[in-house]
Amino acid sequence: MKLTLHTSGKDGLPFDFKNENGHVTVASKDRELSLERLYQNEHTHVYLLGGEVFNVTVLRRHGERVDVLVNGAFYDLHVVDEKRKTSSLAPLGSLKEIKAVMPGRVTKVLVKPGDAVSEGMPLLVLEAMKMENEIKASAAGTVEKIAVNPGDTVESGHLLVKLA
Amino acid sequence: MKKILIANRGEIAIRIARSVVEKGFAPVMLFSDADASAPHPRMGKEAYRLAGKTPAETYLDIEKILTIAKKASVWGVHPGYGFLSENAEFSAGCEKTGLVFIGPSAENIKSMGDKIVARTLAKKAGVPTLSGSDFASTAEEAKAQAKHIGYPVLLKAKAGGGGKGMRRVDREADIDEAFRLARSEAEKSFKDGTLYVEKYLERARHVEVQVFGDSHGQAFAIADRDCSIQRRHQKIIEEAPAPLLSEKTRGAMAEAAMNLTRSVGYRGAGTLEFLVNHDESFHFLEMNTRLQVEHPVTEWISGLDLVALQIDVALGLKISVPSRSHGHALEVRVYAEDPDNQFFPMPGKLLHVSWPTGPFVRVDTGVETGSEVTLYYDPMLAKISVWGHTREEAVERMLRALKETTIVGTKTNLGFLFNILSHPAFKKSDLSTQFIPQHGPFPSRPLSEAETFAALAGVYDTQAAPQTADRPAARDESMSAWWASGLARPR
Numbered sequence: 145m146k147l148t149l150h151t152s153g154k155d156g157l158p159f160d161f162k163n164e165n166g167h168v169t170v171a172s173k174d175r176e177l178s179l180e181r182l183y184q185n186e187h188t189h190v191y192l193l194g195g196e197v198f199n200v201t202v203l204r205r206h207g208e209r210v211d212v213l214v215n216g217a218f219y220d221l222h223v224v225d226e227k228r229k230t231s232s233l234a235p236l237g238s239l240k241e242i243k244a245v246m247p248g249r250v251t252k253v254l255v256k257p258g259d260a261v262s263e264g265m266p267l268l269v270l271e272a273m274k275m276e277n278e279i280k281a282s283a284a285g286t287v288e289k290i291a292v293n294p295g296d297t298v299e300s301g302h303l304l305v306k307l308a
Numbered sequence: 309m310k311k312i313l314i315a316n317r318g319e320i321a322i323r324i325a326r327s328v329v330e331k332g333f334a335p336v337m338l339f340s341d342a343d344a345s346a347p348h349p350r351m352g353k354e355a356y357r358l359a360g361k362t363p364a365e366t367y368l369d370i371e372k373i374l375t376i377a378k379k380a381s382v383w384g385v386h387p388g389y390g391f392l393s394e395n396a397e398f399s400a401g402c403e404k405t406g407l408v409f410i411g412p413s414a415e416n417i418k419s420m421g422d423k424i425v426a427r428t429l430a431k432k433a434g435v436p437t438l439s440g441s442d443f444a445s446t447a448e449e450a451k452a453q454a455k456h457i458g459y460p461v462l463l464k465a466k467a468g469g470g471g472k473g474m475r476r477v478d479r480e481a482d483i484d485e486a487f488r489l490a491r492s493e494a495e496k497s498f499k500d501g502t503l504y505v506e507k508y509l510e511r512a513r514h515v516e517v518q519v520f521g522d523s524h525g526q527a528f529a530i531a532d533r534d535c536s537i538q539r540r541h542q543k544i545i546e547e548a549p550a551p552l553l554s555e556k557t558r559g560a561m562a563e564a565a566m567n568l569t570r571s572v573g574y575r576g577a578g579t580l581e582f583l584v585n586h587d588e589s590f591h592f593l594e595m596n597t598r599l600q601v602e603h604p605v606t607e608w609i610s611g612l613d614l615v616a617l618q619i620d621v622a623l624g625l626k627i628s629v630p631s632r633s634h635g636h637a638l639e640v641r642v643y644a645e646d647p648d649n650q651f652f653p654m655p656g657k658l659l660h661v662s663w664p665t666g667p668f669v670r671v672d673t674g675v676e677t678g679s680e681v682t683l684y685y686d687p688m689l690a691k692i693s694v695w696g697h698t699r700e701e702a703v704e705r706m707l708r709a710l711k712e713t714t715i716v717g718t719k720t721n722l723g724f725l726f727n728i729l730s731h732p733a734f735k736k737s738d739l740s741t742q743f744i745p746q747h748g749p750f751p752s753r754p755l756s757e758a759e760t761f762a763a764l765a766g767v768y769d770t771q772a773a774p775q776t777a778d779r780p781a782a783r784d785e786s787m788s789a790w791w792a793s794g795l796a797r798p799r
Contacts (some may be wrong), residue, residue, distance in 0.1 A: 147764055159761075161768045168769060170761045176760045179768070187660050187716045189766040194760055200766030201714050213717065216711030217752040218723020220648070223767055246655060249681060251492070271491075272683060275540070276489050277652055295348050 150222040158226075167187060237305075240307040242282055244298045248272030252294055255305070259287045267305050268292070309334045310724060311353070312410070312619075314376045315398075317367055319341055320601075324386050325351040327615035336380050338373065339632035340366035342684050348674055354380055361684050362622030367391045370398050374405055384408035384614070387693055389684045393598040410622045412521075412576045412597045415450050416519065416705055420595045423466050424504060430592040438583065438591045440506035441589065447487040451480055453505040458751065460510065464489060465494035466502035471541030471595070473497060482616055495580065511740040512583040515550045515590065517565035518614075519572035520552065520629060522621045528629040529562035529569075530610050533602060536739040537728065539651050544721065546602035547638045548609050550584075551737040555642040557588040558769065566653030576621050577603075577614055583741075600639070605669060608637035608695040636702045640710070640725045641695040644681045647724035648749075653687040656680075661689075664712035668695040668705060681718060689715065699737065703729055727752055737776070 146237040148156040162169040168191070169178045177196070179191035193197045203211040203218075210221045252269040255261060267287075285307035292304055312328045314321045325335040337352030342361040348714075349355040356376045359368040366372075370390055377385055385402050396418040411417070413558040414545065420426045423624035427437050439457055443466055444450035450739045454461045454477065462485055465473030472741065473494030475486035487503065518530040533544040534550035558692035565580040579600050581593040596721035603614050609694070610633055620627050658679045663671040673690035681687055692709055696702030711727045725749035728734055733743070755763060 147768060149760070149764060159764050161727035161765070168765045170765050170768075171438060172761075173399060175757070177758065179762060179765050184769060185768070188714065189769045191762050191765060193762065196504075196758065198759060199711075200762055201716065202766055202770040203714075203720060210767050212763050212766060213714070214721070214755060214759050214766075216707075216726060218726065218753065219752055219763065221763065221767070223764070225771070248781075272653065275653070276586065277650060284603050 146226045148224040148226060150224065153200060157226065198244045233300070240283060240285060242267060242279060242305045243298050244270065244279075244302045245273050246300050248277070250292045250294055250299060250304070251276060252263055253290055255287050255290070255294070257287050257290060261285060261287060261307065269288060270298070270304075281305075281307065283307060309335050309353075309381040310379060313373075313380065313382040313385045313407075314352075314388065315367065315385055315392055316340070317346070317348055318671045319686065319688070320388040320390075320599075320674075321348040322351050322674055323672050324388060324456070325617050327613055328386070329618065331616055331619050332796065333383070333619070336377075336382055338367065338376065340680050340684070342433070342472055346674060346675055346679065356380065360768050361682075362374070363684065365593075370395070370401055373398075374401055374407075375598045377407055378400070378405060382407060384410050384619075386410040386618070387600055389596065389598050390545070394423065394596070395607060397518055405563065408622050410576070410618050412574055412578065415596045416572055416574055418598045420578075421467060423468055425486075426594055427592065428566055428703050429572060433564070433571040434582075435489070435564040435568050435592045436590060438507045438509070438593070441504050443502050443504045444487075445502075447484045448507050450487055450503065451483050452610075454480065454483060457505060457507050460508040462506045462508040463490045463503050464499060464506055465500070466496065466504055466518070466614035467498035467500040468594075469498075474499075474541045484744075507593070509583050509585060511548070511746070512585050513739050514593075514741050515561065515584045516580065516581045516600075517561055518581050518600070518603070519565050519569045519574070519580060520617060520621070520627065521569050521576065522627045523575055523624050524626045525570070525573070526627065526628075527566045527570040527574065527643050529565045530612065531606055531633045532558060533600075533605055534560060534739055536600060536741050537734075538741055539647075539742050539744050543602060543723065544641045545638070546605055547636065547699070547702070549633060549636070551739070553584070553634075554588060557584070557590065561590055564590075564592070564605055568592075577618050586612070592732075597734065601688075602639050602687070604672060604691060604693040605637040605639045608668075609633040609775070633765035634697055636699040636707045637693060637695045638699075638702045639691050640706065641689045642692060642713070642715070642725070644687040644689055644718045644720050645721055647721050651721070653683070654681070654719045655683050655687065658715060659687075660714060662688065662714045664692065664709035666712070669709045670694070677702055682791075685756075689720065700735075701752045703735060723752060724750060 145161045148158045150156045158271035167178045182192045183190040189203045201213040202228045221227050248270040251271045262282045262284045265281045270277050289306040312322050328335040334353035337349045337355040339349040340358050341607035362365045392398040396409050396414040400414035401481045402613045441453035460478045475490040477483050477486045491501040513536045517532045520528045532550045533548040536544040553735045569762045579596045582590045584590045661677045670693045694705040
């Protein structure tokens with residue numbers, strides 16, 4: 145199995161994995177380490193390497209991002225499974241389609257079709273849990289379509305704004 | 309056995325039930341339809357359903373709650389924090405029904421709940437306040453007042469609390485938008501959209517004093533807390549005592565707090581919130597007429613059970629409070645939210661939860677493995693608090709406790725809290741309400757080579773190892789489907 149680790153500003157680093165009698169061997173281009181599996185449950189894996197304990201908990205996967213805790217510190221890793229990319233792993237939703245991540249009510253639309261927006265610019269205000277939350281552009285572009293009106297109640301996954 | 313109805317949910321309902329049991333009363337719990345399988349109803353000797361899911365039709369429904377209280381023939385009602393805890397109508401309703409309301413009088417709640425009246429009372433008791441307006445009914449009025457006070461200002465809700473209906477405004481051009489947002493939030497949260505304008509102090513600290521009054525005319529100040537680390541105007545890290553405060557200032561604040569408590573004949577637990585400037589000048593913000601979320605830090609350093617003390621006051625007992633505190637305590641609020649995206653609430657199912665234990669660690673929580681974090685209520689999952697002889701010891705203990713904490717299934721602020729506590733400015737007690745924008749973002753330290761390999765091994769073992777080969781697809785589905793399905797993040 146092959147996983148590629150992407151770090152911003154650098155080329156992806158491919159890693160190879162081998163599974164052998166209580167150990168997992170992880171190899172990059174110029175390094176190979178064999179980690180002893182000390183303990184594992186559904187979410188947490190504890191490895192031993194040269195006497196050092198590594199406590200890894202996979203908290204959440206979303207597309208190519210994996211949230212992990214490594215010895216208590218939090219990391220949002222960008223990991224691509226080369227083989228599964230085209231099969232079972234759902235592709236990350238298009239950055240140009242901004243969808244609601246939670247149910248709520250649209251209280252204000254701040255842009256109109258044809259507006260040029262930059263990444264991070266507020267597009268509309270979604271009220272959820274009594275909080276007004278600004279929904280921002282996930283990428284730069286031009287507003288192609290606004291799929292909601294102020295006052296609309298939306299479910300999670302509902303398309304809000306489409307950028308071109 | 310006398311019964312006490314706990315008119316709340318989640319961690320605070322459980323925390324109150326524990327003291328109720330220890331004081332020899334039977335706890336009576338309430339639960340909404342959304343909370344039927346939540347842990348808190350199980351803590352009761354009795355539990356009653358509040359039909360519905362929204363706060364308005366359940367934990368905020370005075371009539372429903374009083375009907376249950378009568379039916380169950382309870383002696384007293386504890387409102388917890390939030391919901392009806394600062395609702396004068398509820399307090400009065402309890403007394404009228406012949407029930408003991410475990411909290412201050414309706415009159416105290418009413419006058420302190422009106423932030424403008426509260427400020428007047430504070431001034432009268434000789435407590436320093438911030439310059440501010442009476443109230444602003446239009447954005448234009450707010451503009452005129454802001455000009456008079458000088459920017460930056462804070463728009464605040466007259467009936468405010470919990471950071472709702474509050475907006476910072478730096479310049480006149482932004483006031484229309486801020487006024488509209490703050491008013492609509494205030495209307496929704498408090499059914500009262502009245503706003504007022506207050507001077508905003510840059511880089512001030514939020515320090516508050518825990519007070520107690522009893523029906524024998526006594527008033528006590530029980531140490532102070534620093535709650536400067538906030539996001540969205542809500543506290544996320546609190547500590548007691550407030551660090552780096554001169555004994556003179558500490559004493560003056562306690563004195564002022566006692567004076568106000570005594571002057572209004574206050575009964576029960578209350579908190580006076582102050583802003584403290586660099587020069588240690590302090591200004592009264594408001595008085596909360598209830599138990600605070602962060603009361604555990606005061607319990608750690610005082611050795612008092614504040615809920616038990618509330619019950620004593622409600623019983624009409626004359627209370628006594630130690631004058632010295634001991635050591636240092638810290639608390640963090642663990643939320644299901646996304647610190648990388650405006651602290652957006654992250655509902656979902658908690659697939660696995662495990663809390664820290666060990667010496668001087670306390671966890672107040674209302675969730676467990678399998679719990680569903682819904683949109684109906686506040687997404688706070690737990691409060692973790694620790695005690696140490698010194699602040700340094702407490703910080704190290706909290707870092708240790710956070711390392712022991714695992715919450716799988718939804719995004720939480722655990723990593724964010726860990727990184728704030730590790731930050732040199734936090735360790736130096738360089739605190740202000742602007743700490744997060746000023747020092748953030750708080751990236752995790754870089755992974756070492758061995759950690760990188762271990763992290764990837766973990767990812768590999770989770771999704772590809774033979775023993776979990778059939779798991780990934782199933783897990784993706786259960787794991788907050790709306791997120792895992794590849795929706796774009798709203799940023």
